[in-house]
Structure formats: structure tokens, C-alpha cells
Amino acid sequence: MSAAPLTAQLSPGAGAFAIVVGAAIAFGAVPLFGSDYLMDAVLTPFLALALAAVGLNLLTGYAGQVSLGSAAFLAVGAYATYNLHLRLPQLSLIVDLVLAGLVAAAIGIVFGLPSLRLRGFYLAVSTLAAQFFVQWALTKFGWFSNDNPSGVIDAPVLSVAGVTFTSPAGRYVFSLSVVVVATFLTLRLLRSQSGRNFIAVRDHELAAKVIGVPLLRTKLLAFGVSSFLIGIAGALWAFAYLRTVEPAGFNLDRSFQILFIIIIGGLASLRGAFLGAAFIVVFPLILSRAGAALLGGVFDSGVLEMSQRIVVGMLIIAFLIAEPRGLIALWDRLWRVVTRPAAIRNT
């Protein structure tokens, strides 16, 4: 295969066997033997955040366009799914999801238009406009939340073709299926000419233009696909994980959280998006356990939240300075250390 940086990410040799084993564990063992807590509070939010991070990584990591407005597209996805389900009940939930993704994509493209003239901070600042505008609109116009006074929406029952996914295991399997399909298609896209165009635009926009890469189309494609994925992630976040959401839940902090996932996990790496999401979900749980064990009562939720902020912030800085390629680079290095001696022994 070509696309060396991509294939290098899929650890060579592991290949099909790893995929089969992984699928058996993820779709079989986990829902059968995993606790409700594990699936409800850990795995389902992990999957939603991972998909959002895949979306943002496509835009920021691969295509080099920084966005601080991811939460807006999560919100668009969630509210679009809700309204499609409410107002067009004859549609299947899968169709709702795809359409909601397309709505998010359309809005993403609109807010991506400035990217044709702006770069760097200016673009980052302009994506904040999406963040504030969407949050405002969802709170302001009751139509979006079926006239709930505070814009809160309640998730409908997840059901596809008569099969309902109400239990924690069901919602986990539903999310997993959606995330696997979406990630697979994203991987295909990244390995195609469009994917190479993203990186080309990121690495040297002028050279890309001279070669004949359509800058307009490439950037808008990145914004569109990215928002599509984040929109679907938003629907999962709202309907498979929280089940009751309000616009305030999609605030700027959420946008930063997704940006932090890809910085910590690894820019321009789909595996990094998953690793970063896992870290962001698991880390507070570990921190709160550790804090409670070490400090006891002093370690209340306020202290937890603040120390979490401090540690996450320091990690961002540390990764940017010491390992800009993120956790995934550490992981790969570790993997090589673990596998190399074995390889030598075998030969």
C-alpha cells in the first residue's frame, strides 16, 4: 500500500487477526460480560467523543484548519436528529442520523467558507462564531427543542427496524456500530486522493494550488465531512449516552475538550483520536479515585474539576513541547520496544 503514514499507523503484521479478535471482544465479550457502569459511563461516551475527535482530526490534523467550534456541530447533530425523529417519524433512525450529519455538514461548510481567505488564528477565531451562534439559536428558538423553555431535549428510544437499543449494552452496541462504520469510511476517504489533498493543503498550500489541487473544494470537503462526523457524534452523545441534553452542554469547553483529545491523542492519526478520547474519559475517573484515596474528604467534586483542568492543561503543554505527535507516538514506540525483542528471538 501507499499512504505510508496511514499504513504505519495500522501496526503491520497485526492485520486481519487483530481486527477479528478486536471485533469479537467489542461486539461480543464486552456487551455480554461488561458491567452496565462500564458501558454506560465509560464506553458509550468514549465512542461518541472518539467519533467527534475523528471528525475534528480530519479537519485540523489532516487538512490543517483549526476549529474551536466543534461543540456547535455536536449540538447541530443532536438537535437535528431530535427534530427529524419528531417531525418525520416515518423515517428510520439511521436515515435520521445520516440526514442530521448532512445538516451539520451544511452548516460546517457555511462556517468553513472563511477558510478560503483566512488562516491560523483568524480562522480559529471565526470558528468561534459558529460556537456562539449555534448555542444562541438553539436556546433562543423554541422550535428546535419542541418549545421546551430551556431548550432541553429528551432522547427518543433508539430503535432500528424494530430492534430497540434501550439497555446500556444496547446503546453501546448501537454507538459502536455507528462509530465503526463512520471510521471505516473516513479511513477510506483519507487514503484516497481527497485524503492526500488534505495533507497537501496543510503542508504547503501554494504548492498544492500549483499542482492543481482544488483548494476551495478540498477545504470545504474537509469542513463538510468533519462536521458530518461530529454531527453524528453529537447525536450519539445526546441519544446513546446522556439521553437528555440542553444547548449549554455543547459549550466552548466541550469544543476545547475535543481539540485536546486530538492534541493529546495525536494530530493526523485516527488511532490517536481513539486513544485521546479514551484518555479524556478514563483520566477523570482515575483522578477522582486516586484523589479520594489519597486526600479523602478534601477531594470534593470542585477540587476534582480544578485539578483535572490543571492536569489536562499541563498535559497539552507537555505534549506540544515534548511529543507533538501525541500519545499515539508514545504508544507506537512502546509497541516497537515490546515486539522487537520477540522478533529477534524468532529469527
Add this chain to the structure above:
Amino acid sequence: MFDYQFLIEVLVGGLLSGVMYSLVAIGFVLIYKTSGVLNFAQGAMLLFAALTFVSLVERAISFPLAFAITLAIMVVLGVSVERAVLRPLVNEPPITLFMATLGLSYVIEGAAQLLWGTQVHGLDIGISDVPLDIAGVFISRFDLFAATVAGSLVALFALFFRYTRTGLSFRAVADDPFAALAVGLRLPRVWASVWTASGIVALVAGLLWGARLGVQFSLSLVVLKALPVLVLGGFDSIAGAIIGGLLIGAIEKLAEVYVGPLFGGGIEAWAAYVVALVLLLVRPSGLFGQKLVERV
């Protein structure tokens, strides 16, 4: 009939709060001009300064002493941030530096609240908020005071960077860091003075905003008010920050009063961004920003 007196009132109110936006924006511009960093942590620094000051005052330390101590802490904070975070990243692309300051803002916000608690502190700097009646136009006394303080500080900085030796080196570094280095300017000293200045800005702005809104977490969000100002004025122009701040202040208030009702209100949150965005599409480097010719 159209109420012109009311229009003027709204406009003046907007311009006065605009001066405070300018003040925050200048904190950004100083650092941007010398280190090429959009310091997102400026808001967190502001929160940290205000919280520290209030907490000291609540512990029965006099205003001037609390001010001096907080200022010292801010300078130390600024200089150590420059050392520990920005210097190791000096040759990285600007957007990486930006993300680092994003992380930094989390650290500072977390630390400020871990240290001083998360409750809201009132801050009374002794200015009554009885509106002043000038020829039938009511103007908030507090706004006027805040604008005066902010305005003088802005003027002070403008003079400092125009007429002092450090100011001269500052402009040289901003113009061409390599050339400045080559002629023997000590970059670290310029950086340190810039971070000191931004610490002062953070403190003063923190106190002014804190007195108005209460000293609490949301104070760090003032940074979000400054961003459209920067976009409008250009990240690298002090004049742009001043005029951009006034413009945004005025536009925000006018939009809220005259356009807001059409949308059901609350458009303050994004009106400034939309205005800035529209301007960006016409002039990608702001009203006053330097237009860089890309060399191939």
C-alpha cells in the same frame, strides 16, 4: 419619533465598555507583536489577578498592598510562562503556540480556583453606580471611571513603547526578531517586559471587570470579547486594538438595542463575531494589521 437621546446614551455606554475591551485587547497585541503568540491565557491571567487581589483584600490587606503583591505575582507568572511554555516552542508554527496557551489557560484557571475557591467574590472599588446626567444623557459613573482608568493605561503604554529604550527594542523585535537579535538586543529582556506589561493589563482589567461582574470564573471569558476586537483591529496593531475595542463596544450595544429585538434578543454573544467575520472576508488582516506579502 426616533429617540436620539437614547441612541447617544446607548452609543456612549457602548464606547465606554469598548475602552475596556481595548485594554484587554492590548494585552494580546503586546505579546503577539513580540512573540507571535495569540495568548489565549490572557483571560485566565485576568481571572487569576482579580481572584488573587480580592482574596488578599478579604484577608484584611490594604488595597495598595494587595495591588502591589498581586502585581508582583503577575509579573512572576508572566515571566515564568514565557520561560517554561513559550521558549521551548519558539520555532513552532504559531497555531501550536496558540494551542499551548489554550492549555495554559486551563492550568491558570484551575490553579486560581483551586487556590482561592470557586465562589463569587464581590469587589467594591468605591465607585457608586449612580448615573451621571450630562445634558439629559445618562452615563454610568462606573463606566466612566473604568474607561478613564483603561484609557490612561492604554495611553501610558502607547507612550512607553514610543519613547523609552525598552519600547524601542520592543518595536525592533516586533519588526524583525532576527535582525533585533543580530544587533544585540536582548530578546529575553524585551519578552520579560512585555509579559510584565500584559500582567499589569490583566490585573487592571481584572479589577475593572471584576468590580462590574463580580470576581468569578466567567471573568476569564472576557478573553472571548477581546477576540473579535483583535480580528477587527489586526492582531499586531495597538491602534487597531483601541479603535477595534471602541467599535466592537459600540456595535455590540447598538446591535443589542436596535437589531436584537428582531431576533428575540441575546445577540450580544455573537454580533461582534459576525461583524468581525464580515470584515475579515473583506480585509483578511483586519483594519490596521500589516499585510504580509508572501514570498515564494
Add this chain to the structure above:
Amino acid sequence: MTAMMTNAGILALEAAPAEAAARALAIGNAGDRVHAKVTDRADRPVLALTDIALTFGGVAALRDIDLAVAPGEIRAVIGPNGAGKSSLLNVVSGLYRPDRGQVWLGERAFVQVPTARLAAHGVARTFQNLAIFKGLSVFDNVLMGLAHRVRAGFLRQIIGSPRARRIEAENRAAAEDVIGFLHLGDVRERAAGSLPYGLQKRVELARALVARPTLLLLDEPFAGVTLSEKLELSEHVRNARDRYGATIVLIEHDIGVVMGLSDRIAVLDNGSKIADGTPDEVRADQTVIDAYLGVAHQDVTELAV
């Protein structure tokens, strides 16, 4: 007669105005009038500049430049720093819009060449400061040179429609060919950004060549490479012409390499073309010696001493 079409700021003269091109060729070959009569298709210049002028804020970067590059030629444009070489190349690739004059690419004339359509017009270029895609593998960098040929939409690319697959396969074969030609096989899967400078230059050359351009513009290809790399690289440039049939225009301030490599050399000084001819003619030209080697300056200093 010439038909004029204005299209988004681009002036394209569709019909072939052989006279104008021939005029450029004639002016380009002062003292060699034979070419003035040549108007047949085969010898039409691949690139012709007529009367190009460019100023930056009142400073003239290019003055009345005429240049004609014949098919299959390796044409060097030399001159001291600031002579206008880069400006010239940027005018040809449409990055700058000249104040006056036209750029002819084959039969089409432009006031400003549309950069985004450069590849479609059969023009490729390299950059003085490397412009490779650091995050892509060497192979993918080369493949990028064919980006303009991929017309399938992204959904087709994801699904892998027969058309998208066919184009991808053709492009891969073409990239494979250039990789072999420029001996990049050993590093084809390495991230381009991790290679040494000389190799990165070769990757950029490969990316430019893969589309088999009719006109290849090289922007200081020998800057910053070692002597052995220079020799190797100039061999590659010559092979590129011989094997891929590309007409080559290169700008360079190092006269040495250029003399042996080029068929003809144009000399720029201070934005004006001061000489144009074979390496031998240029070497013997007194104006060139004065301007380029700075002999005149030496005279002045000698007099002063």
C-alpha cells in the same frame, strides 16, 4: 485574426497569433534572425513572454522582458540576487500579475496565468524553498503531482468506483515510473519531511515530472545542495528533458552548473534582460561580464585606490 476572451481576469487569445509568438522568439534571439521566419507548429515556442513589466510599490522588478523558449530546450535564466529571476518565474506561474505584457503558453496567451489551472496547461514548477508535503510519503508526494487528473468525486473515491479505481491505478503506475527514473525506490515509503535536503529536492522534481509537463519550471534547483548532488541533479534535469520530453526553464544564480547544462541562457540584471544566447555567447558578452561578475565595480574600486 486574434479573438479576445476575458475570463475572470484572464485574457486568453484563442486563435494562434503566430506573428506575436514569432516576434517574441525573434526578439529573444537578437542577432539570430532565422527564427523570425519560423512559424510552423513544431517550432512554436512552448513559453513566450512578450513585453512583460512588473513593479512592486513603484520599484521595477521586471522591465520589458521578452523571452521565447523553444520546444525541448533547457533554458536557464540567470542573474544576481534581486535581478528579477524569481519574479519572472512567478509571473509565468501566475503568482504575480504583470503590469503589462503577456505570457504565452503554447498557443494560449494570458495576462495573468491561472495558477490553479497551471497543471492542466501542462506546466509544472518547483520552488526555491522546498515545497514538498512533509507529512506524505515520497510515493504520495509524487502521486500528488497528478492531483489535477483525479476528477472523481469524494464519494466515488470512498466507494472505489471503477472509474476512480482506474484513474488511481494509472496514476500509481506513472508515479512508480518516475520514482524508478529518479532512483527514489529505496525511500518511497518514507515520510518526505524526514529525508535529507538533496533527496527532498529530488522528490519535488519527481512530483513535477510525474504529470509529464510540456514545460517544467525549476526555481533555483541547485541552491543549497552539495557539489556531488549538483552534478547528479543536473544529470536528472537533462534526463528529464530527454526521457520525458519536457521543455525546461530554470533560474539560478550559480553560473557554473548552468553553463554545462543549458542550451541557451538569458541573463537578467536589475529587472532587464541584458543578454540571451548560447552559453558561449553569454560567456563572451561584455555586458554580462560587467553586470554579473561585477567587473565594473572592481574597476571603480581600483580607480578609487
